[in-house]
Amino acid sequence: MKALDELTFDNRFARLGDAFSTHVLPEPLDAPRLVVASEAAMALLDLDPAVAETPVFAELFGGHKLWAEAEPRAMVYSGHQFGGYTPQLGDGRGLLLGEVYNEAGEHWDLHLKGAGMTPYSRMGDGRAVLRSSIREFLASEALHALGIPSSRALCVIGSDTPVWREKQERGAMVLRMAPSHIRFGHFEYFYYTKKPEQQAELAEHVLNLHYPECREQPEPYLAMFREIVERNAELIAKWQAYGFCHGVMNTDNMSILGITFDFGPFAFLDDFDAHFICNHSDHEGRYSFSNQVPIGQWNLSALAQALTPFISVDALKEALGLYLPLYQANYLDLMRRRLGLTTAEDDDHALVERLLKLMRNSGVDYTLFFRRLGDEPAALAVTRLRDDFVDLPGFDAWAEQYKARVERDGDCSEEQRRVRMHAVNPLYILRNYLAQNAITAAESGDYSEVRRLHEVLSKPFEEQAGMEQYAQRPPDWGKHLEISCSS
Numbered sequence: 001m002k003a004l005d006e007l008t009f010d011n012r013f014a015r016l017g018d019a020f021s022t023h024v025l026p027e028p029l030d031a032p033r034l035v036v037a038s039e040a041a042m043a044l045l046d047l048d049p050a051v052a053e054t055p056v057f058a059e060l061f062g063g064h065k066l067w068a069e070a071e072p073r074a075m076v077y078s079g080h081q082f083g084g085y086t087p088q089l090g091d092g093r094g095l096l097l098g099e100v101y102n103e104a105g106e107h108w109d110l111h112l113k114g115a116g117m118t119p120y121s122r123m124g125d126g127r128a129v130l131r132s133s134i135r136e137f138l139a140s141e142a143l144h145a146l147g148i149p150s151s152r153a154l155c156v157i158g159s160d161t162p163v164w165r166e167k168q169e170r171g172a173m174v175l176r177m178a179p180s181h182i183r184f185g186h187f188e189y190f191y192y193t194k195k196p197e198q199q200a201e202l203a204e205h206v207l208n209l210h211y212p213e214c215r216e217q218p219e220p221y222l223a224m225f226r227e228i229v230e231r232n233a234e235l236i237a238k239w240q241a242y243g244f245c246h247g248v249m250n251t252d253n254m255s256i257l258g259i260t261f262d263f264g265p266f267a268f269l270d271d272f273d274a275h276f277i278c279n280h281s282d283h284e285g286r287y288s289f290s291n292q293v294p295i296g297q298w299n300l301s302a303l304a305q306a307l308t309p310f311i312s313v314d315a316l317k318e319a320l321g322l323y324l325p326l327y328q329a330n331y332l333d334l335m336r337r338r339l340g341l342t343t344a345e346d347d348d349h350a351l352v353e354r355l356l357k358l359m360r361n362s363g364v365d366y367t368l369f370f371r372r373l374g375d376e377p378a379a380l381a382v383t384r385l386r387d388d389f390v391d392l393p394g395f396d397a398w399a400e401q402y403k404a405r406v407e408r409d410g411d412c413s414e415e416q417r418r419v420r421m422h423a424v425n426p427l428y429i430l431r432n433y434l435a436q437n438a439i440t441a442a443e444s445g446d447y448s449e450v451r452r453l454h455e456v457l458s459k460p461f462e463e464q465a466g467m468e469q470y471a472q473r474p475p476d477w478g479k480h481l482e483i484s485c486s487s
Contacts, residue, residue: 061175074092134450135263241331242268
C-alpha cells in the first residue's frame with residue numbers, strides 16, 4: 001500500500017493543452033477536515049486506508065496542498081441543458097488535479113469538486129456545499145456496490161468556509177474518480193465552435209486511451225460510437241431496473257465511458273412510480289424516471305451530430321438504431337433475474353409490465369417488494385406480499401401467472417433460489433431520507449451517520465446485523481423530499 005506522496009501521475013488530458021482546459025489552482029477551504037472516505041476507492045489508487053485520518057489528507061483534498069506532479073486544469077465543454085444548447089459550460093467549480101495510475105496499470109482521474117472559481121464559473125462562486133458533496137459521495141459508492149457503472153468518490157472534506165445558497169451553508173469538497181471525465185459536451189463544444197483540428201485531437205485521445213480495441217475495426221470512430229451506444233443502453237437499463245433517477249440528464253452530464261456521472265438531484269424510487277420526477281426544477285418532467293430511456297437516445301443523437309465530421313450520417317443512424325433493442329434486452333434480463341428466473345419466455349415482458357402497473361397503483365415499495373419476493377418459496381412470498389396491494393384480484397391473477405412461470409423455469413432448491421435472488425435484489429438502497437438524516441447530523445458536526453450509511457450501502461445485498469432501520473420503508477415525510485440542483 002502507498003502513502004499519499006507515492007502516487008504516480010501521468011496527466012494525459014492536461015497534455016492536450018490550453019484549447020481543452022485552463023490551468024487553475026484550487027481555492028483552499030477554511031479548517032479542512034475529513035467527513036468520510038471510501039476504502040474501496042482508496043484501494044484503486046493503492047492507498048493505505050490509514051492515510052485518510054492524517055492531517056495531510058484533508059489538506060490535499062481541501063485545497064491547501066498539491067502534489068508537485070499534479071497539473072490542476074478546469075476542462076471546457078458545452079452541452080444541451082433541458083433540450084437547449086448552451087455554447088460554453090466547463091468545470092465551473094471542479095478541477096482535474098491530474099491522472100494517477102495504479103500498480104495494475106489503470107489510470108484514474110482525480111477530480112476535485114468545489115475547488116473554487118474557474119473561467120467557466122458563469123457568475124457562480126465555484127464552491128460546493130456539504131449536503132451536495134455528501135450526496136454525491138454516497139451515490140457514487142452506492143451505485144458501484146449495486147453493480148451500476150459509476151464514477152467513484154474518494155472522500156468528502158468539510159470546512160468552516162461560508163457558502164451562500166438559499167441560506168448560508170458550509171463549503172466542502174468531494175474528490176471524485178473516473179478513468180475519464182470527458183463528456184458528450186466536450187465533442188459538442190469543438191463541433192459547434194467549428195474547431196475541427198481540436199475535435200480530431202479529442203477523438204484520437206478518447207479512441208486511443210479508452211477504446212483502443214476499436215482501432216482494429218475497419219472504421220474505428222464508428223466502432224467507438226457503437227460501443228458508447230451499447231454502454232449507455234446497458235447503463236440506463238440498470239438505472240431502470242434498480243429504480244435510480246438521475247435527475248439532470250443534460251449532455252454535459254453524460255460520460256463518454258457510459259458511466260453514471262455528475263450527481264445532482266438524484267433519487268432512488270421508494271414507492272414505484274414510473275413518472276416520478278426527482279428534480280423539483282424539472283417542471284415539465286423531461287428527466288422523469290420513465291423518460292430516462294428516450295432521453296438517453298436523444299443524448300446519443302446529440303453526440304452523433306457532433307461526430308458527423310468523422311462518421312457518415314447513415315452509419316450513425318444505424319448505430320443509434322441499436323440503442324433501444326439493446327436497452328430492452330438488458331432491462332428484461334435484469335428484471336428476469338430480479339424475479340428469480342433463469343430462462344426466457346416470450347411473455348416475460350408482459351409479466352414484468354403487469355407487476356409494475358399493479359405496484360404503481362398500490363404505492364408498493366419498489367426495492368422491498370423484490371427483496372421479500374426472494375425470502376421464501378414463490379407461493380408463500382406472494383401470499384405475504386398480497387396485503388401490500390389494493391387491487392387484490394389483479395394481484396392474485398399476476399401471482400398465479402408468476403407461480404406458474406417459476407414452476408416452468410427449472411429445478412432448483414428453494415435455498416438456491418433465495419441465494420440467487422438476494423444476490424441481485426438489494427436490501428439497502430440510498431433513500432433520500434436516509435441521506436438527509438446523515439446530512440443533518442453532519443451539518444451539526446457529527447459525521448458518524450454518514451460513515452455508517454456508507455458502510456451499510458457498500459454491502460447492499462447482505463443482511464447486516466443491527467442495521468434493520470436502513471432496510472425499512474421511509475416515513476411519510478421521507479417520500480416527498482424536494483431535491484434541487486443548488487449545491
